[in-house]
Amino acid sequence: MPASVVTFKGRELLAFRLKGTPAATTEPFCMGWGVTPPAGGPFTANQTDVAPFNEGPESRIGSGVTTSSLVTTATTNDTYQVVGTIVATGARTVVETFLSELTTKPTTNTVAAAGVVGSLSATTLNTGTAFSPGNGSYIQIRTEVMQVTAGSGTAALTVVRAQNGTTAIATIAVGDIVTLGNPPGTGTFGTTAGSLFAHADHGVVTLSTGDSIVYSWRVQVQS
């Protein structure tokens, strides 16, 4: 069955919320979805993910649109629930959903020839257009997370492979989607506004314009 996981960053957000600091840490009730399985996919959601695999063009929904609450599964109020409805603005093949603490969408790009394409060790990422994630930021291609160490603002970035507990993959191909996100340890939000709290892949749901999905996320906790 498809997986739904709280990410490594999600663990940090939980700890932030318990500690009460950083004060800017907000509730991760913003919701989005991912569409059209990327090449090589569909991929399974994993705790190492820092971003959805292929976020849809619809805006993320947040305050006033999603509804969060505490519900009871085993003991009173032991489950965090977020319910929200996303409406398709065009024909969509939806295959993933996620929760984050901001509705801001990070910028994305695509992989261009050479560099990391088909390589486990190459440290140059060529992108389709100039890409400015910021040096020091983290990106995800398929299931691998990398850190950008130089070249932000160009179409040839220097990366450190296999970050945030992921392993290097040799299947990266031209046209793969480059997404941006935060692993834990990168401050409240890291270099990218909006961190991935939880991520789920699911079976294909085919939608037409105006169709919608009501997602109900439930995260049950126990010490």
Added chain:
Amino acid sequence: MQQNAKGVVRTEVFATVIRADGRVEELGSIAYWHRNPFKRWWVRHFKVWKGER
């Protein structure tokens, strides 16, 4: 194998599709994880047996 935060027992996502013409399609549980691997195994196979996956 996916793992989850240590304090998290279960994460699950339910979904309902609402078509533009008003038709409603209950998809039920579409993604699931439980800390107990036997529970994960049971749910995965139970849903296959029920024809939901």
